[in-house]
Amino acid sequence: MIDIISKYKNKRVLVTGHTGFKGSWMSLWLSQLGAKVIGYSLEPPTSPSLFEAIGLKKQITHIIADINDQKRLDAVFKKYRPQVVFHLAAQPLVRLSYKSPVSTYQTNVMGTVNVLEAVRKTKSVRACLVVTSDKCYENKEWIYGYRESDPMGGYDPYSSSKGCAELVVSAYRNSFFAPKEYGKAHSVSLASARSGNIIGGGDWGEDRLVPDCVRALSKNKTIMIRNPYATRPWQYVLEPLSGYLLLGGRMLEDAVAFSGPWNFGPSSNEALPVKDIVKLVLSCWGDGKYKIERGRKAHEAHLLQLDASKAHKLLGWKSVYSMNEKMTRTVNWYKKFYDNMGKSALLRQTSEDIDQYVKRISVLD
Numbered sequence: 001m002i003d004i005i006s007k008y009k010n011k012r013v014l015v016t017g018h019t020g021f022k023g024s025w026m027s028l029w030l031s032q033l034g035a036k037v038i039g040y041s042l043e044p045p046t047s048p049s050l051f052e053a054i055g056l057k058k059q060i061t062h063i064i065a066d067i068n069d070q071k072r073l074d075a076v077f078k079k080y081r082p083q084v085v086f087h088l089a090a091q092p093l094v095r096l097s098y099k100s101p102v103s104t105y106q107t108n109v110m111g112t113v114n115v116l117e118a119v120r121k122t123k124s125v126r127a128c129l130v131v132t133s134d135k136c137y138e139n140k141e142w143i144y145g146y147r148e149s150d151p152m153g154g155y156d157p158y159s160s161s162k163g164c165a166e167l168v169v170s171a172y173r174n175s176f177f178a179p180k181e182y183g184k185a186h187s188v189s190l191a192s193a194r195s196g197n198i199i200g201g202g203d204w205g206e207d208r209l210v211p212d213c214v215r216a217l218s219k220n221k222t223i224m225i226r227n228p229y230a231t232r233p234w235q236y237v238l239e240p241l242s243g244y245l246l247l248g249g250r251m252l253e254d255a256v257a258f259s260g261p262w263n264f265g266p267s268s269n270e271a272l273p274v275k276d277i278v279k280l281v282l283s284c285w286g287d288g289k290y291k292i293e294r295g296r297k298a299h300e301a302h303l304l305q306l307d308a309s310k311a312h313k314l315l316g317w318k319s320v321y322s323m324n325e326k327m328t329r330t331v332n333w334y335k336k337f338y339d340n341m342g343k344s345a346l347l348r349q350t351s352e353d354i355d356q357y358v359k360r361i362s363v364l365d
């Protein structure tokens with residue numbers, strides 16, 4: 001893994017969604033690896049945000065623009081000539097997708113089309129990874145994990161927009177970036193990545209469990225939970241991101257073998273009910289209370305797990321932290337933020353979290 005991710009040194013890497021939770025961690029990690037990062041996004045979706053909290057603007061080329069603006073997207077691709085593209089920009093919230101289905105589909109589906117169009121027009125791009133979600137699958141409430149070959153679906157607008165984005169990627173791969181035409185008609189490796197619910201410092205997304213807990217705890221309020229028994233796989237933010245970096249690096253080495261869809265989910269014993277997660281947050285925070293909220297709920301899928309055998313076998317990717325360790329690191333990050341550490345100290349802390357993760361992976365290499 002270490003050999004592969006070190007290949008980003010001096011590479012021009014365009015990250016969409018760099019002002020968001022995962023995009024900020026990804027951009028920081030890439031810049032630590034020596035990549036020249038070009039971030040293309042709207043303003044941070046929350047306040048506070050990880051992007052602002054660590055002063056990421058100073059570490060990378062920072063562009064505020066809409067992925068629905070094809071002209072601007074093309075101009076940025078033309079100017080910066082990225083070699084690798086990580087497409088993370090999205091409207092990522094299920095509940096918001098019920099309120100704003102049109103803009104959710106616009107950004108998540110047509111935004112993905114726009115990014116792929118920009119890739120088509122830009123000769124420098126060698127690898128493009130589109131980030132979707134475990135929710136892209138048709139959820140059959142199975143007890144076993146979904147495989148990359150399972151059908152796309154999605155009950156709510158967000159989930160189905162991610163299923164649609166996957167279909168778009170697949171159609172572009174068949175039509176414009178076909179592995180059998182690689183080196184003849186084009187020189188792009190195109191892949192998609194599906195991961196589960198993510199935890200980590202610096203997420204303040206609305207209606208997300210750990211951010212909701214931390215928001216309440218930081219104000220000494222009771223945590224309200226909606227679906228205590230809904231089971232989800234929980235990952236630490238650097239786990240899927242290490243998968244994206246590993247996959248992107250492999251795509252640069254072997255464009256044909258590594259194109260296609262990939263699951264980056266935790267093992268089945270890391271899937272926990274919401275209530276257990278809340279108890280874990282409370283024990284890491286040190287005090288606080290929770291209460292189960294009654295009333296009408298939006299539909300939420302009860303069981304969703306990914307089968308990540310393909311990533312384990314072909315990429316050597318694995319999750320390295322126990323659930324306790326994931327939560328301890330996550331809650332510690334928020335505690336430091338609420339202790340008003342300041343931007344440079346938080347940047348150091350966030351970089352150290354990445355270094356420690358890399359050290360842990362190196363032991364397993």
Ligand SMILES: NC(=O)c1ccc[n+]([C@@H]2O[C@H](COP(=O)([O-])OP(=O)(O)OC[C@H]3O[C@@H](n4cnc5c(N)ncnc54)[C@H](O)[C@@H]3O)[C@@H](O)[C@H]2O)c1
Pocket residue numbers: 016017018019020021022023040041042043044045065066067068087088089090091092107111131132133134195196197198199205
């Ligand atoms: N966080 C999770 O638990 C999780 C789980 C599975 C998949 N994902 C996926 O990972 C990606 C990143 O998620 P996140 O949690 O960091 O989300 P986030 O809301 O923190 O960040 C979203 C980013 O997209 C940008 N964006 C939104 N609309 C845009 C537009 N029209 N034009 C340009 N930029 C736009 C925002 O400015 C922000 O930078 C998304 O594709 C999401 O669907 C997230």
